[in-house]
Amino acid sequence: MRAALAGRPPPGPSRPEFWRSPLRGPWLTSVLGVVLLVGLTVVTGTGMLSYAAYNPGLGPPNDMTPDKGLLGFYLFPWPTSPYWLYRLTQGMHVTVGLVLIPVLLAKLWSVIPRLFAWPPIRSLGHALERISLILLVGGALFEFVTGVLNIQLEYIFPGSFYPLHFYGAWIFLAALVVHVALRMGKVRAALRGRSLREELRTPTRRTKPESPDEDGLVSPAPAAPTISRRGALGMVGLGSLVMLAVTAGQSIGGALRTTALLAPRGQNPGTGPNGFQINKTAEARGIRESDVGPRWRLTVRGAGREIVLGRDRLLTMPQHTAHLPIACVEGWSTTDQEWSGVRLADLAALAGYDTQPPGVLVESLQRSGSFRSAALRDNQVRDPDSLLALRVNGADLSLDHGYPARVIVPANPGVHNTKWVTTLTFGNPADTT
Incomplete structure (x- = not known):
């Protein structure tokens, strides 16, 4: 002092x-x-x-x-x-x-x-x-x-x-x-x-x-x-x-x-078609076997229509393939994986948007954690490589990778490639046109 x-x-x-x-x-x-x-x-x-x-x-x-x-x-x-x-x-x-x-x-x-x-x-x-x-x-x-x-x-x-x-x-x-x-x-x-x-x-x-x-x-x-x-x-x-x-x-x-010793999800988690990185497991997000069993349905809404599809019905629709990575905010990413499924634009057409499909709100079955839903822009829906993926690398998606269906969009943050999809709502509130 x-x-x-x-x-x-x-x-x-x-x-x-x-x-x-x-x-x-x-x-x-x-x-x-x-x-x-x-x-x-x-x-x-x-x-x-x-x-x-x-x-x-x-x-x-x-x-x-x-x-x-x-x-x-x-x-x-x-x-x-x-x-x-x-x-x-x-x-x-x-x-x-x-x-x-x-x-x-x-x-x-x-x-x-x-x-x-x-x-x-x-x-x-x-x-x-x-x-x-x-x-x-x-x-x-x-x-x-x-x-x-x-x-x-x-x-x-x-x-x-x-x-x-x-x-x-x-x-x-x-x-x-x-x-x-x-x-x-x-x-x-x-x-x-x-x-x-x-x-x-x-x-x-x-x-x-x-x-x-x-x-x-x-x-x-x-x-x-x-x-x-x-x-x-x-x-x-x-x-x-x-x-x-x-x-x-x-x-x-x-x-x-x-x-990549300081990257917890950066290392190879296994082998096989589904042997690539994940952030959130089905168990951690509250997904139950009954949620994704034979009773699972996908609801597609838009333009005054509502269509309910089972996985078997989705598999009968034209299937398309895209080679895309998953990249997350934590900095880790996968190599390009071969995804196959239904184009989002084709699902928008089912909902009544035959031309110029709008954006979409994607909702997941997950019960806990962040990003239970995500909105995609119209340009993302229209990209031919934007899929509701049903298979990866020639095999069905594993439960942790989003079975029975997940979204995969080019250049999209990983958490917005929503897994365990249950509802697609085209137009409001995701419409950006």
């Missing part, structure tokens, strides 16, 4: 000499910041595309973010071509995000003295910068932590992950824009002040602290170096490569799938 009253920092991390690493300084922070900025641009862009892929403009049940207002300005009808679009964008979103974790931690380590700067507020401009810094650090940690938990534990935030992640992303993005605007000049100056090539050639014994800076990153009482900046950057790069190696296989597939 006496130190504070005297205008001096209190004992502890608020005193500059508390931080003794000789590596901290504007140059190292700027290098890490540039790498993080490039990566976060990719993560942010693909994250916005991921939100658009859910077609939130259709409203319930797709829209998980009420009152989004102007934040949804960029939304557009999600296309069905190329068919691997969502697999690419969401795989990049999750993989790049995980790869950036070591960079983020290193960046936070490099600037931690600033979080304890004394006095906490020096001027109005300094106060605004501090607020943006708190929102930036808090927003980054929130987005990364909630994203990792969702990947690892699946639906740990039932019904709320999407709005939490969506609004958190916009808060973080706003803080990032302010921070970049305030700091870009200093970043340029720091990067020009030292040569990256020279720093990568400098061993530990010749590593020297940077010149004192006004932000207090450089320690006034540095300890002897135990690692060079080259070594520090190498450790961060190695950590990112390890994260890449243990996650990328979940979306790339092939031999790398066996190395």
